[in-house]
Amino acid sequence: MLGYVAVRLLSAIPVLGIVAVFVFFLLTMIPGDPAQVIAGDFASPEQVQQIRAALQLDRPLAERFVAWALRLASGDFGKSLFSGIPVAQLVGQRIEPTLMLATMTVCIAVAIAVPLGLVAAYKPGGWVARASMTVAVLGFSLPVFIVAYLLVYPFALGLRWFPVQGYVPLSQGLWACLHSLTLPALALSLLYIALIARVTRAAVLEVLREDYVRTAHAKGLAERRVLVRHVLRNAAVPVVTVVGIGFAALLGGVVVTETIFSIPGLGRLTADSILRRDYPVVQALILLFSTVYVVVNLGVDLIYAAIDPRIRY
C-alpha cells in the first residue's frame, strides 16, 4: 500500500514537471517583446524595463528556466507584477472561498447525480430516467454562465432567497458562508452532475446484469438493500473515477463562476491575473490547479482499494 502510494506520487512528478515546463514556456510564446506585452500599450519605458528585470528577460532562456525551477522547488513563486505582493501570500488569501465552493459543489453534485443515475438505470424509460438524461445533456450544453443567470434571475433577483453576488467568509459563520455560495455551487455543479449521472447510469446498468445481483434477489433482500449494498457498491469505481476526472472541469468552472458571482477566490484571481498579464501569478495558479487535480486523482486511486477488495497495491 505505502509502496503503491510512493509509486503513484513518483509518477505524478513527470506530469507536473511537464505542466511546469509548459507554464514556463507560455511566456516565450508571447509574440514580440514579452515585457512590452505584459506592461500593456500605455506603459512607460521604465515600467517595461522594470518588468524585464523582474522576469530576468535579458538572461538566456535555459538559465532563466533553471533559476525559475530552483526557486519553485524552494517554494518561491515570485512576486505579482501588478501588486508586488508575493504570489504565495496572494494565493493564500484566496484559497478559502474556492475551497468552500469546490467542496460544496462536489457534495451537491454527488448527492444529486448518483441517485439520479441509479434510478435512471434501475427504471429505464421511467420519468426519472428521462429527466436525468435530459439534465445530463443540458449539463453538457449550457455554458456555466448561462446556468448562473438562469439561477440568479429567479432565486436572487426574483425571490431574493440568495444574494446576486458576493462571498461571506467562513469566519462569519458556516451557514452564512454556505448560503452565499448556494447559487454559485449549483451553477457550477450542473456540468458535474451531468458527468457523474451519466457514468453512474452506465455503471449501474452494467452491474444490474451481473449474477450476484440475481443472487441478492434470490436471497429475498429488499430492493433498496439490493441497490445500495450490492449494485451501488459495485458500480462505485467508475463513479469515483469520473468524480476525479471531472475535477478539472470543476476547477475551470471556478474561474467563470467566481467572476460572475464576484467571489474573491482563486478562480477570480486567475481570470484577473490573466487579463492583467500578471505572469508569475498565472504560472503559480496553473501549477496549483494542476497539482490539485493530480492529487485528487491520486486520492481517487487510493479509494479504489477501499471500494474493491480485489484491488491490491
Next chain:
Amino acid sequence: MMAPLLDVQGLEISLRTGDAARPLVHDLSFRIEAGEALCLVGESGSGKSVTALALMGLLDPKKLRPTAGRAMFEGQDLLALPPDRMRALRGHRIAMVFQEPMSALNPVQRIGDQIAETIREHRGTSARDAESQAVDLLDLVQVPDAKRRAREYPHQLSGGMRQRVMIAMAVALRPALLIADEPTTALDVTIQAQVLSLIDDLRRELGTAVLLITHDLGVVAEIADRVLVLYAGRAVEQAPVATLFDAPEHPYTAALIQSIRHLQNFAEGDRLIEIPGGMPAPGRWVEGCAFAERCAYALPDCATRLPDFRRRAPEHFAACWRTPPFGGAGK
C-alpha cells in the same frame, strides 16, 4: 395423502416479443414432495432454467413471464403472489443455488456478511448473531477454518469453496425447497462429486426438498429420487430414477442414457449431446413432437401430431407415440 410441497400445474412461460407472446415452456406439470429430490434434465434452451426462475419469481418481467398454470407451494400460488410476499419466501422458504459460483457472489462483500445478510433480512437477527450463524453455516457446508474464511472475499476462494458458500447462503434459514440450477457444471470433476454429496447430505440432514436442474445424467444418477426430462419446453418423460435408467419410455431419454454410457466407455466426460442434429430454437416449435426430426423411431405423422404426456406405468410418464425398446442412439 398430504398435499405435495410444490405442485406445478400446466405451467406456461412466454417470451414477450413485440405484441406476440412466444411460449418457451408448454403445459409443464410436476410435483415435489417434502424432502424429495427431483431432477429436471434437458439441454440448454429446453426451458429448465426458466422454469426455476419462474418458481423463484426472478424472471425479468419485461422479457419473460408465466402466462398460464399455477405453482402451489405451502398453500400459495407462487406465480400469483404479490412481489413483497414472494420476496419474503425467497431465501427463506425457497432458496436457490446458481451455476456460476465465480460471478454469483458479490465481489466486494465479505462472504460471512453475504450469508448473514439473508438471515438478517428474514429474521431481523442482530448483526453479531447473524455473523456467528454464518460461521456455523460455513462449518455445516464443510468450509475449513470457517471463522477466518467468513472474513474473506469471494476472489480469495476456489470455485468449489464458493459454491459451498452459495449453498450455505441458500440453506441458512432451512428452506423447505432448494432449487439448484446446474450447481456443479462450472466446477472441476472431483469437486463436482463433493458438492453433489454435500447437497445430498444437507437434504437428508435438514429435510429440504431439492429441485436440481442439470444437463448431466451422471449428476442425476447420484442425487435424484425422480427425474423429469424436458425437451424443447415440454416434458417428455418422468420416472423414478432407477426406472428411468433401466427402462426409458422415450427415445430422447434412451438416446441420452446411451450417449453417456458410450462416453464412459472411453473417457471421463460430461458431454451428453451425441444425438445428431440440434434442438429446435425456442419459439420455432414444430406442430407435433419436437424431437421427431432427430428421432430414429419417428413415424410419418410424429412431426404433425403432438403425443400426450401419458402414464406408462405407476409413477412413469412419457410423451411418445412409440413404445420401447429403443436401441440406437438416433438416426
Next chain:
Amino acid sequence: MAAPEASMSLANADTPVSVLAALRRRPLFLICVGIVAAFALLALVVPFLPVDPAVLNPLRRLRAPSMLEPFGTDHVGRSVLARTLWGTQISLGVGLAVAALTTLAGVSIGLLAGYIRALDMVLMRVMDAVMAVPAILLAIALVALIGAGPVVIVVAISMPEIPRMARTVRAGVLVLRELAFVEAATICGGRLSTILLRHILPSVAGPVLVQATYVFAAAMILEAILSFLGAGTPPDVASWGNMMAEGRQYLEIAPWILVFPAIALTILVLAINVIGDELRDMLDPESAR
C-alpha cells in the same frame, strides 16, 4: 491518471438499408440533424441577407424586441437579430475548426501511442499533463498571452480536448493490435503507415466520430466562455460570447441582449450533443438503454 477509456465497440459495417431503417427509428437524431443543418445554412447565407451586425444607431439603443427589431437592440443600438445571425458563423466555424484540429491531432497521437510502445509512455504523460490543466484555464492563458486571433483561439480551445480524443483512439488501437488481421498485416511486413491508416483507423472511426461531435459542442461552449471572460474573439466581432459578455452589464434592463444569443447557443449545442449521444447509441447498441 487512471482514466476510464471510452469503451465503445467497433462499428460494424451496416448495409445502407439497415442504416436507413435505424434512422427512421431515431426521430430525435433526425430532428437534431435538421436543427444543425438549419444553423449551418444560416451561417452560409447570412452575408447575403440584409442584416448588418455593425451598424450603430445610438438613437435606438436598448430597445425591447418589437416588430421592427424582433430581438431588440443592444447598448449602442445594434440589431441583436443581425448580430445573433452573424454569430452563427463564428460559433459553427470555431466548433468545426476545433473538431477538425482535435480529431487530426488526437487521432495521430492516439494511433502512434497505441501502436508504438516506445512512444506510448512519453505521449501519454504529456496528455496527462494537458488534462491536468483545466480546459478553460489553458485556453484563456493561451489567448490572453499570445493574443486573440482566429488561429490562436482555435488552437487554444483544441489543446485541452486533444488528450481525450487521443485516449479514445489509443484504447481502440490497444484492443485491435492483438486482433488477428492487424497481427497478420504486421507479420506480412506491412508498412507502419499502411497498417495504421488502412487497418486500424477505419475500426476506430466510430468512437472518433462520436468524440468529435462532443468536441464540436464543447468547443462552442468554450468559445463563448472565453469571449465572456474577455479573452475570446476581439470585442468588435459579433460572436455570441461577446454579445453575452456585453449583455451581462444590461441584464436587468435589457435582458434580450444576453437571452437571444444564449438561446441560439444552447439550441445548437444541445442539438449537436444529442447527435453525439444518438450516434454513440447507434454504434454501440450495448450501452443504449
